[in-house]
Amino acid sequence: MLETISLWLASTFSEDVAMWFDYFTNGKHLTWYASVRFTLIAAIAGAALAVLFGLIGASARRSVFPPFRWLGWGYITIVRGVPDVLIILFFPLAFEQAIEWIMAQRACTATELASGSWPPCADAQWYLSTTEYLVMACVSLGLVYGAFAANVVHGAMEAVPKAQLEAAKAYGFTRRQIFWRFHIRQMWIYALPGLSNAWMLLLKATSFLSLLQIADIVLWAERLGAPNFFARAGMVHPDWRWRYYFVLFLFYILMTILSEKFFAYLESRASRGMRLNTAPASS
Amino acid sequence: MSELFSAFLGSAFVNDIVIMAKPALFNIYFALASLPLGFPIAVGLALMKNSSSKILSGIARIYIYAFRGSPLFIQFFMFYSLLLAFNLSHWKPLGIDHIVMHPLFIGPLVLVLNTSAYVAEIFYGALRAVPHTELEAAKAMGMSRIQSFRSVVWPNMIRLAWPAYTNEMIFLFHATALVYFTLPVINEQKDLMNKAGELFERDYNVFLHFSVAGLYFLVISLFIFFLAGRVQKRLNRHLMPDVQEALTLKPNYLR
Numbered sequence: 001m002l003e004t005i006s007l008w009l010a011s012t013f014s015e016d017v018a019m020w021f022d023y024f025t026n027g028k029h030l031t032w033y034a035s036v037r038f039t040l041i042a043a044i045a046g047a048a049l050a051v052l053f054g055l056i057g058a059s060a061r062r063s064v065f066p067p068f069r070w071l072g073w074g075y076i077t078i079v080r081g082v083p084d085v086l087i088i089l090f091f092p093l094a095f096e097q098a099i100e101w102i103m104a105q106r107a108c109t110a111t112e113l114a115s116g117s118w119p120p121c122a123d124a125q126w127y128l129s130t131t132e133y134l135v136m137a138c139v140s141l142g143l144v145y146g147a148f149a150a151n152v153v154h155g156a157m158e159a160v161p162k163a164q165l166e167a168a169k170a171y172g173f174t175r176r177q178i179f180w181r182f183h184i185r186q187m188w189i190y191a192l193p194g195l196s197n198a199w200m201l202l203l204k205a206t207s208f209l210s211l212l213q214i215a216d217i218v219l220w221a222e223r224l225g226a227p228n229f230f231a232r233a234g235m236v237h238p239d240w241r242w243r244y245y246f247v248l249f250l251f252y253i254l255m256t257i258l259s260e261k262f263f264a265y266l267e268s269r270a271s272r273g274m275r276l277n278t279a280p281a282s283s
Numbered sequence: 284m285s286e287l288f289s290a291f292l293g294s295a296f297v298n299d300i301v302i303m304a305k306p307a308l309f310n311i312y313f314a315l316a317s318l319p320l321g322f323p324i325a326v327g328l329a330l331m332k333n334s335s336s337k338i339l340s341g342i343a344r345i346y347i348y349a350f351r352g353s354p355l356f357i358q359f360f361m362f363y364s365l366l367l368a369f370n371l372s373h374w375k376p377l378g379i380d381h382i383v384m385h386p387l388f389i390g391p392l393v394l395v396l397n398t399s400a401y402v403a404e405i406f407y408g409a410l411r412a413v414p415h416t417e418l419e420a421a422k423a424m425g426m427s428r429i430q431s432f433r434s435v436v437w438p439n440m441i442r443l444a445w446p447a448y449t450n451e452m453i454f455l456f457h458a459t460a461l462v463y464f465t466l467p468v469i470n471e472q473k474d475l476m477n478k479a480g481e482l483f484e485r486d487y488n489v490f491l492h493f494s495v496a497g498l499y500f501l502v503i504s505l506f507i508f509f510l511a512g513r514v515q516k517r518l519n520r521h522l523m524p525d526v527q528e529a530l531t532l533k534p535n536y537l538r
Contacts, residue, residue, distance in 0.1 A: 081501035084458035085464070086476065090493040097489055118487035204354035211464065218357070225364070241364035249353045249361055256352035 032220035036193075038134060039206045039216055046202055049252030051144025058153035072150065079147035087144050088208050092128075092136040100126050120144075145202045152194030156163045156181065158251050159190040160257045196263035204254055207248075214269055297481065297494040300394040305471075306478040312387070313474070316454060317394035324395065325402035329440075332407045342444045343403065350400030353392070355458055359465035360395045386466035390432055390459075398455045400459045405451060409444035410436070449511035453504045460500070 002025050010018035023029070060072030079087060100119050104112075107123035119125045128136075160183055168182045207214040225241030228234060294404045332344035342524060350358070366374070366383055374380035382388055413436055421431035473481065481495035483489055519527050 078497075078501070081504050082497040083460040083476075083500055085460050086479075086497055086500065089480075090489065090497075093489045093493075097487065100405075126385070133300060200352075204356075207354040207356040218360070224358075237370045239364065241370055242361055243362035245357055245364055245524050249349070252353040252357060253349055256348075 012171060015228070025236060028220070028224055029170055030235075031215075032217065032224055035215055035217050036218050038130075042134065042137050042141060042209055044144065045138040046206070047199055049138060049142025050145035050198065050202060053142050054149025054153050056196075057146055057150025058157060061150060061154050061283055065068065067099060076147045076151055079144055080151075084144045084205055085208055085211070086202065088137070088140045088205065089211060090134065091140040091143060092212055094137060095139075096126055096128065100124050130214055133214050134209075137212050137214065139203055141205060144205070145198050148198040148201065149195060150190050152198060153187065155283045156187045156191035160186045164230050184233070189267070190262065192267050192270055194195050196267075199259060199263070204252065215225050217248060217251070221245055295488070295491055296495065298489060300498075302482070303475060303478055303495055303499055305501070306473050306475045309455065309462075309472065310459040310499075311475040313394060313462055314452075314456045316387075316391035317398055317453065320391070320395045321398040323453075324399040325333070325406055327537055328399060328403035329406035329410055332403065333410045338484050340428055347400045347403050347407075350397055351404060355397050356461055357392050358397055363465055365531055367375050386462065386469065386472070389466055390462040394455065394458060394462075394525070397458070398451065401454070402448060405444050406440060407448075409440040409446065412443050413439040447513050449508065449515070451475060452507050452511065453455065456504060456507060457500060483502040 002022075006018045007020050008027075009021050057072050057075055060068045061076065063069050063072065089235060097118075101124075103126065104120045104124035108119075108121035112120040146190070165178055165182055169176045171210045173181065206216075207218055208223075210219040219246035222241060225239065225244035228237055328343045328347060331339045332338050332347065366389060370380055370384060374383045389519040417435050417439065418431065421435045426434070459474065460476045464472050468477060475496040479492040517529070
């Protein structure tokens with residue numbers, strides 16, 4: 001099909017147009033376009049996990065049982081205190097080692113275990129594929145931005161007017177009903193601006209996937225833009241990397257614009273039937 | 284007791300802390316080199332965005348949106364490869380290639396471009412929040428625009444923006460971790476992430492090395508927070524003690 005379009009372009013416009021069309025639809029470029037899926041999967045799955053970890057973190061933070069409260073506080077503080085890229089690199093490495101350690105206990109002999117090298121023996125080596133790295137990237141993104149979300153949710157839970165909950169109590173709702181039907185429901189409108197902000201950070205952090213050996217859009221941009229001196233390998237061109245990175249720059253800006261639109265819609269939906277005398281605090 | 288103490292001093296943990304002291308200086312350098320440069324640019328951008336001229340505010344708006352809406356990681360790659368593409372044709376003939384292509388130059392350059400957009404947005408928000416009544420009072424006193432900027436707008440803007448600016452300083456410090464993921468490492472010029480990665484490749488002790496690197500980031504972030512808190516106190520020294528109390532710096536979690 002691509003060849004037909006190329007021939008049609010050559011006959012209708014010029015050879016030049018067809019040449020550029022061929023260049024932008026060659027195998028490498030098609031792979032580049034397809035690799036957007038890693039970014040999108042990581043962003044969406046990471047965000048879903050972040051909301052989950054956020055709710056867990058916020059509940060721990062608000063728990064009546066002090067050790068849970070300290071755990072929640074520690075989680076939020078530590079993740080906030082170190083760069084996101086550190087945790088995104090650390091978690092997959094640590095998880096891989098933990099699994100390899102368990103494998104080593106079974107597969108390796110005692111002398112190999114005592115040797116101090118890693119992994120102790122060849123059987124305990126866990127080779128990770130892109131899928132496994134992607135899953136771990138999603139979990140790490142979830143862990144990092146879950147802490148941000150936990151803080152937002154914690155603040156939003158506090159922001160729900162006490163009178164609303166008291167009214168629910170006066171009507172005879174049980175504690176659980178008040179929590180799920182009033183507190184959580186009304187929390188969203190206060191949490192959405194902060195969650196939108198955390199989503200933007202998460203979206204931008206999806207550019208780190210190449211650090212986990214995933215052939216994502218960033219890695220392909222580098223490969224495609226690298227100078228090519230051999231006509232056999234396709235179009236001969238100098239260093240075009242900055243052009244490809246510029247495309248990614250625009251891609252992320254476009255994603256930000258779309259996200260803003262989406263969150264504006266969500267906010268208008270979540271505030272249906274609510275009269276807010278003060279606009280929810282945006283950070 | 285002293286044996287325990289010397290065992291602690293000789294431990295791998297303390298050893299790592301000593302090894303990473305120098306790499307930490309590189310992170311500190313990147314932050315210190317970009318903050319003072321980013322500040323005036325951000326003030327200029329904020330004033331541009333707030334100006335009545337459509338063109339000026341449009342330029343500032345696009346700049347701020349673009350740099351806040353795209354990852355710093357991509358910005359690093361983009362500017363590095365852009366400078367690299369013009370190396371042979373421009374920088375080498377001018378004889379400035381060893382400066383322009385040096386990571387200690389490109390690092391702060393990109394960080395300044397990035398942070399000035401974030402800080403400009405903070406200052407813009409603060410500019411919009413400057414109390415109208417104070418501006419009107421300045422006008423009624425017959426102050427010129429420059430006079431009222433100096434005595435009303437500027438102090439109010441800094442005071443209102445300070446908590447968010449503190450937050451941004453910490454985010455910028457964390458962002459310095461990205462520099463050497465994109466720029467070439469020259470000899471022993473390594474930052475914390477680099478050093479942690481290098482030590483990790485030697486003995487695969489991921490918990491130790493990354494924790495120590497993380498500890499450095501955590502401690503320096505707390506130090507920035509402490510210093511900014513002192514400045515905040517000074518900025519608000521004219522306020523009543525109970526108002527000051529309400530304005531104490533709390534960590535913010537979002538950039």
